[in-house]
Amino acid sequence: MLEAGPIWAIGTMSGTSLDGVDAAAILTDGERILEFGESAYHPYSSEESGPISAALGLWPGDPGVEEAAEVIETVHATLLSQFERPQLIGFHGQTLAHDPRGRGTHQAGNGRVLAEVLDCPVVWDFRSSDVEMGGEGAPLAPFFHFACAKFIKAQGPIVFLNLGGVGNLTWVDPSASRPDEDGALIAFDTGPANAPINDLMAERRGETFDKDGALAADGEVDEALVEQFLEDGYFYRMPPKSLDRDSxxxxxxxxxxxxxxxxxxxxxxxxxxxxxxGLEHCPSPPQGVLVTGGGRKNETLMSMLSVLMDCPVAPIENAGLDGDMLEAQAFGYLAVRVARGLTTSCAATTGVRAAVGGGVLSEPSGALDR
Structure with a gap:
């Protein structure tokens, strides 16, 4: 059983950009953030990313999924073993397929394996319960963003914009008392983010990303194509809504x-x-937009955002938070919420029918899975 009060948890994240695994420690009681701890990163080698990339779009039981899951579990176990023994681990796994209106959602990697290998309770499979209850299963970081807004003492509505493989936005009213309170949050995926940029760089230049947005800075935007892109019906759907990496x-x-x-x-x-x-869907204009994820390091992208948005746009480090580790920290925070029976998503964040606490808790003995 977890001790009462704040505990140290470690969260992990392997995003859709397939660059590697983040792990970060957080001291929390599942409601407040008290302190952020150490962090670590494991970049995927080509031997590791290959089986994972080959499994994108696949579902449990498909050929190649087991091989990808083994890589994911091995890398996570190696990375997590660097930390002093935490009281709880939040293991997101690797999203291979996401189809909430169809087959559901698939994050490869078995938390029971990590619980045994690391001899530590592990919370995993965060998204399935939400999808089973009619939700999108994504994004799941908004409840953590709510806690972050409290932690940085935001004085008015604020937006957290995560630019990973896919972009997602959380609008937070920090005057609310709980994340599942009416009007506290709205969240949804905004569209593609680093995934098509990285894929294009790999195809055209054999490089993994456009460092600092330097190549984009040398080019000229085809505005007609941008307008064509924005005609997609997804952008006119009211949130909550979510996307797959290859949507x-x-x-x-x-x-x-x-x-x-x-x-x-x-x-x-x-x-x-x-x-x-995406800002058009926010209940009121935010006082600012804090950008997290790899996209905040793309100077060309950040410049474009600043021109298009009618409020200050800044990397999340300007607010004293770690944009590299925010999602990993989020799953440490969410793991504590799951272990303590608190909600992790609600209608305003995923469209789930009622506020729900997702996730499976696996104890090292394997005797207690719930």
């Missing part, structure tokens, strides 16, 4: 006739435009 498969074809710089500039503009359009 916009035609982007590369749309820019196929452009040279490298113009193609990157245009795709980067698409990402910025979809994020800016």
């Amino acid at each position: 916009f498969p035609d982007i590369a074809d749309w820019v196929g006739h452009l040279d490298d710089a113009d193609a990157l500039a245009t795709v980067t503009a698409m990402v910025a435009a979809s994020a800016a359009k």
